[in-house]
Amino acid sequence: MEWGMKNRLSQLIQKDGRAMFLPIDHGYFQGPTSNLEEPGKTIEPIWPYADAIMLTRGVLRAAIDPAITKPIILRVSGGATMARRDELDNEGITTSVTEAIRLNASAVSMSVYVGSEREHQTLMSLGNLVNECEDYGIPTMAVTSVGTELGKRDARYLALASRIAAEIGARVVKTYYCEEGFEKLVRGCPVPIVIAGGPKVDSEFEVFKWIYDALEKGAIGVNLGRNIWQHEHPVAMAKAVRAVIHENATPKEAQDVFDAVKSGKAD
Numbered sequence: 614m615e616w617g618m619k620n621r622l623s624q625l626i627q628k629d630g631r632a633m634f635l636p637i638d639h640g641y642f643q644g645p646t647s648n649l650e651e652p653g654k655t656i657e658p659i660w661p662y663a664d665a666i667m668l669t670r671g672v673l674r675a676a677i678d679p680a681i682t683k684p685i686i687l688r689v690s691g692g693a694t695m696a697r698r699d700e701l702d703n704e705g706i707t708t709s710v711t712e713a714i715r716l717n718a719s720a721v722s723m724s725v726y727v728g729s730e731r732e733h734q735t736l737m738s739l740g741n742l743v744n745e746c747e748d749y750g751i752p753t754m755a756v757t758s759v760g761t762e763l764g765k766r767d768a769r770y771l772a773l774a775s776r777i778a779a780e781i782g783a784r785v786v787k788t789y790y791c792e793e794g795f796e797k798l799v800r801g802c803p804v805p806i807v808i809a810g811g812p813k814v815d816s817e818f819e820v821f822k823w824i825y826d827a828l829e830k831g832a833i834g835v836n837l838g839r840n841i842w843q844h845e846h847p848v849a850m851a852k853a854v855r856a857v858i859h860e861n862a863t864p865k866e867a868q869d870v871f872d873a874v875k876s877g878k879a880d
């Protein structure tokens with residue numbers, strides 16, 4: 614592996630082999646998502662706890678201080694919106710690799726829709742993006758998207774989508790956690806896996822449990838958005854999630870971190 618690729622990957626994946634990515638790219642198809650109407654404000658108190666931030670070039674330019682020292686994962690796919698939910702898989706590449714270099718991105722990311730009508734289109738886009746990014750030592754993170762079909766998040770489907778993305782050349786795969794068969798999914802994917810959270814759930818303890826279990830079964834971390842920044846206590850969530858990822862905190866210990874920060878007993 615070339616020095617540039619190694620250098621960028623080591624900005625994303627920390628020395629302990631773990632990673633906490635903070636995505637705020639949701640507006641690329643959802644528009645002004647709840648709690649992300651002003652992404653700069655949303656992210657300000659929580660970005661220090663993340664290892665990298667994932668977002669589009671529009672939000673990066675408009676809302677992120679260029680003096681920020683966090684690595685950027687630039688979302689470069691899009692072209693579909695919630696206004697046509699049946700067309701969510703109709704994505705292409707919206708942002709060039711030249712732009713990613715100009716913006717000093719440490720990685721790029723794009724969605725693939727395995728099993729959908731546009732499966733071929735999105736997988737070919739991934740191949741083309743990887744071809745170009747590898748020339749410049751930029752890692753590609755593939756996002757295994759399910760659109761509105763959240764029920765697709767079972768091990769069999771996610772293992773298929775993750776393996777395909779890795780085979781095409783993604784350096785990191787973002788997928789979902791599933792209780793049954795997650796270890797098989799990880800075993801079948803030759804590159805590191807991070808998990809997304811999906812829509813916000815009611816109990817933070819549940820989030821800590823997913824993450825803990827996913828790490829135990831071989832994931833390297835998270836690309837977790839809504840369950841942090843849509844939470845009433847985003848800083849407490851960010852710190853607790855960080856504790857699970859980088860301090861091997863159990864769900865119970867993470868809950869203690871969360872409660873202590875929430876109640877003001879800890880910073």
Ligand code: R5P
Nearest residue numbers: 636639809810811837838839
């Ligand atoms: C989807 O809109 C994006 O790719 C997100 O980055 C991804 O789903 C992770 O965010 P969340 O944890 O909110 O699902």
